Amino acid sequence: MTAPSHRWHLSTTRTTQLAPALELLPKKTMVEARPSSTRGPKPRVMHNLLAPALCILKFEERQTPWLDDIVFGAIHTGPGVISGKHSVSISDVHKVLRLPTISTDAAADCLSNHELRPMSTRQLQRVIEAARIALQGIALHLERHPLILQSIDVQVDFNALWLPQRPTTPSAANNEHPKKQRALMMIKANVPIKTIANELDISKNTVKQWKKALIAGDGEGSVEDN
Numbered sequence: 001m002t003a004p005s006h007r008w009h010l011s012t013t014r015t016t017q018l019a020p021a022l023e024l025l026p027k028k029t030m031v032e033a034r035p036s037s038t039r040g041p042k043p044r045v046m047h048n049l050l051a052p053a054l055c056i057l058k059f060e061e062r063q064t065p066w067l068d069d070i071v072f073g074a075i076h077t078g079p080g081v082i083s084g085k086h087s088v089s090i091s092d093v094h095k096v097l098r099l100p101t102i103s104t105d106a107a108a109d110c111l112s113n114h115e116l117r118p119m120s121t122r123q124l125q126r127v128i129e130a131a132r133i134a135l136q137g138i139a140l141h142l143e144r145h146p147l148i149l150q151s152i153d154v155q156v157d158f159n160a161l162w163l164p165q166r167p168t169t170p171s172a173a174n175n176e177h178p179k180k181q182r183a184l185m186m187i188k189a190n191v192p193i194k195t196i197a198n199e200l201d202i203s204k205n206t207v208k209q210w211k212k213a214l215i216a217g218d219g220e221g222s223v224e225d226n
Contacts, residue, residue: 074134
């Protein structure tokens with residue numbers, strides 16, 4: 001029997017196609033694990049451009065030993081081990097890797113501790129740290145092995161994952177806004193300016209300036225003005 005064809009086209013111009021990936025995840029209603037305090041910076045949010053591919057690989061039960069190896073290495077590189085055991089569950093990292101956005105709020109909706117209660121904020125942060133590290137290795141692997149994506153009929157715009165590194169002087173690097181690179185990645189994915197400003201806790205004018213400079217510097221007419 002021929003496997004159903006999944007035609008997902010992932011590009012910087014259509015982020016709305018990430019939504020169907022949510023249907024492959026178990027739905028849970030959980031109490032918010034994070035404290036209500038508004039102190040400190042807002043939680044980081046990463047838009048996961050590999051979520052559709054990882055969801056399909058899971059849904060079709062493809063054999064992906066390379067994926068387990070990458071996640072295993074990411075746990076050791078990131079949160080590490082505690083008392084000789086993994087500090088986070090490999091299965092929890094896999095769940096987060098299939099989320100369209102990676103953040104403590106998104107992870108809290110699909111993860112629980114061994115007592116099936118809401119996971120602590122610190123533990124959520126450990127899982128997210130491992131997932132973010134794993135994504136880099138997964139992207140490298142998929143880029144070097146294009147047949148994997150071809151076999152599930154998924155296209156990934158790796159240019160949206162690997163922003164071009166421009167040479168900068170030491171003074172320019174020191175003066176660069178710490179959130180600029182993440183904002184640029186979201187701009188290239190056509191995330192609305194208001195959303196970027198809210199998620200990164202920066203002004204809309206700052207985002208607009210970076211977007212204008214990005215379009216002028218790269219000549220990317222595909223970046224919509226929103």
